[in-house]
Amino acid sequence: MPYNQEGPSVSEIVIQSEPIDVAAIQDKLRANNPSVGAVVTFLGLMRDMNQGDQVFSMFLEHYPGMTEKALREILDEAERRWDLLGVRVVHRVGELSPTDAIVLVAVASAHRGEAFRACEFVIDFLKTRAPFWKKERTGNGDRWVSARHGDSDAEKRWGE
Amino acid sequence: MIKVLYFARLREELKTGSESVAAVPDLRSLKDMLRARGGDWAEIFGDGQWVMASVNQKMADLDTPLTDGDEVAFFPPVTGG
Helix, strand or coil: CCCCCCCCCCCCEEEEECCCCCHHHHHHHHHCCCCCCCEEEEEEECCCCCCEEEEEEEEEECCCCHHHHHHHHHHHHHHCCCCCEEEEEEEEEEEEECCCCCEEEEEEECCHHHHHHHHHHHHHHHHHHEEEEEEEEECHHHHHHHHHHHHHHHHHCCCC | EEEEEEEEHCCCCCCCCEEEECCCCCCHHHHHHHHCCCHHHHHHHCCCCCEEECCCEEHHHHCCCCCCEEEEECCCCCCCC
């Protein structure tokens, strides 16, 4: 029986400064659960270029307390919209280097369609609603990253 | 009193991360009060600036009422993920 509105939440949120162990998270989502037919994982990675400048490192700041609440709302909504068997969101804070994973969203469900859609939904809303801020260290000095209008367009696709 | 937090670029430009202010009826009144301080405050809380806010750790708009003991935060548009 998949998760339904009355059941307990199957999602977990972790905010951490340590690197993300992708394989361990994926393994845990399917371990001992033969009803899982699909695990879709999104990894957001740090690039070494942004707006034409070389980026050497990045600092991720967040609003402890609100971050978890904002993500919880997004995951609760995902669980209302789709039958999900497990969701993990792991977001890093602190110092990051190019090629590091900044965020992981992994969704387990019986079939791939729901897992793909829920995964994209979660990352789209995380981008516009979760209180994280990136500061880049570039060849031209330190700078706060500006929000992208494309991100709010991505969120609007999902309706209310 | 109302606890007010500032994050990211706002914290740096305003040179403060948190303060307590006398209670006001809503978020709009608080923003007006902060803008009236002039200088960087007038700039950051001025018209046309894209500043987000939360009340008790939930996203809020300017009509959100405030009560004594609330935690308000102001911050730039978020850039996680």
